Amino acid sequence: ADALAFARKRSDLIDKTIAANSATIAPALTAADAVRLNKDGKLIAFKSMENSYPLGEDLSLLKEFYDKGLRLAGPVHSKDNQFADSATGEGRWKGLSPLGKQWVAEMNRLGIVIDASHSSDAAFDQILALSKYPILLSHSSLRSAFDHPRNLDEGRLKALAAKGGAMCISTIFMSEMNMSPARAELFGKYENIGQITPAEQADLNRQWRELDKTEKLWAADFDAYMTMVLRAIEVGGVDHICFGADWDGGGGLPGIEDIAALPKVTERLKAAGYSDADIEKMWSGNILRVLAAQGK
Structure with a gap:
């Protein structure tokens, strides 16, 4: 009940x-x-x-949130829940739960894009098999760049592309996370960012940047990120790659800390020989194609 009230409040706050x-x-x-x-x-x-x-277990609530404007949803986050196993969970359901399979069907019926970032490998496989429409990974990295369960392996990227989906490349989990006590304290404050003033948010961002000067959260950098991006394009194709940095969830690397760095991504893509049309697909076209393919 508390989580539902929070979700409703957050939706209203966005509006x-x-x-x-x-x-x-x-x-x-x-x-x-x-x-x-x-x-x-x-x-x-x-x-x-x-x-x-x-x-909860009331799938009719998806229609309520659809009517509020919801157009993308994932079944699970960092822990297993009533719908699915998390990539970082215990594997309670061996993929989707029975309710999770119903969730997929209701998502398809309403025309809400399924986001499989954070889903376990087994849950991803089952979502891909069950969904009538292409799915999205809104913020995931490649497992071949760094072996972490949150990252997608190349075989599954190929399977995603074969079903018309797209993977938005993240800046998170490209190395081991250096979670010091000071960083953990800031993470805790970010959990409540919706309840603090803009000035307090700005100060929190300043503290994060100051900490970056003395201890890096990730060992990777912009060059490593672009190496992964280019490999993902090679594996999945320009029609199935997009971008989702996850800056609000611990993402961001030296050289790609915020949106000011995004033109550098375009520059590297052009240098690698990708056309303006290819780049437009990856920045927006592929996501919009997946949304438009939801049967509504």
């Missing part, structure tokens, strides 16, 4: 934030909305739910 900045950003419900808003020079807001745990 209020967008409304308060309507000259700059607007909500989108369809791929066509995104194209239109981009032409109008506005930032585009799609609403997502990283973890479906707040739904």
